[in-house]
Amino acid sequence: MTELSTAAPPTFEGLLRDAGLRVTAPRLAVLAEVHAAPHSDVDTVVRAVRDRLGRVSTQAVYDVLRALTDAGLLRRIEPAGSPARYEARVRDNHHHVVCRRCGAIGDVDCATGAAPCLEASDPQGFLIDEAEVTYWGLCPACQASGGS
Amino acid sequence: MTELSTAAPPTFEGLLRDAGLRVTAPRLAVLAEVHAAPHSDVDTVVRAVRDRLGRVSTQAVYDVLRALTDAGLLRRIEPAGSPARYEARVRDNHHHVVCRRCGAIGDVDCATGAAPCLEASDPQGFLIDEAEVTYWGLCPACQASGGS
């Protein structure tokens, strides 16, 4: 079926086809937007998609984001106190720094090799498949402005 | 001011006074409930408080939870996709395992001593004050029931 080499399709259309998803304008626009502006929230994506395509319903964007996330083309992150955000860096086990004041998000690669804190000391019988690390602090801009 | 030794006041009333908070029935009830049932969500706390005290407004519970959290007597955790939950273990830097299916939460002590992944490889200029680790997986019960 997927005869064509899935080596590294550079186009968004290729990404969609390889994932077994239909190619539609909203999906291409959402993919492009999240690749262009990582850590976008839904509202930002909706606005960007409408800039490109004109009239697109909010639900379409929610549906597309879910489909792309389920297909592994996007990753959903949800820092406490913020609406959900989406990024295109996928399957590379990186983490995030979140600014307590303005909510800005940055990517942080794993320090300790591939799996930093992946093993809990006593997982209480849980079968763990992912360790998510969130660093909380102040972004450079907020350190400068709000001194206290 | 705080002349009396704040060594280890065993009563909830003592905890409140030492934190400079007024002692009220809703606050005592909330403290007792969260100590008794860690990782409770707001609705659970509301029900428990009403069981003890009779009529208590939902807002009172929200206000109390915020006041106790700000005072450092409770800790608020907010796993993605779940409503906020509260626990009484505070200032001991432990982490959580969350069941992907049923949302159950367990405590996990730091494996690597006091600060496991506390230092990001490249914090991008962020001033980090906390590293929050969430382990995702399946709790024992969900492993047993939903095999697939």
Place this chain on the structure above:
DNA sequence: CACGTTTTCTTGACTCGTTCCAGAAACGGT
């Protein structure tokens, strides 16, 4: 290239968790 099936998008209403507001009630220092 037209057809029919399947998937996707639109519109609108709705749920859930949480917050805001004004006023009544309770706390606790003097």
Place this chain on the structure above:
DNA sequence: ACCGTTTCTGGAACGAGTCAAGAAAACGTG
């Protein structure tokens, strides 16, 4: 016991996200 301050009540409101039914578009086939 009194009075100023803080806390609680009740009701309305908000944002994020979901559900449901039908219209529209994308794909595999002949």
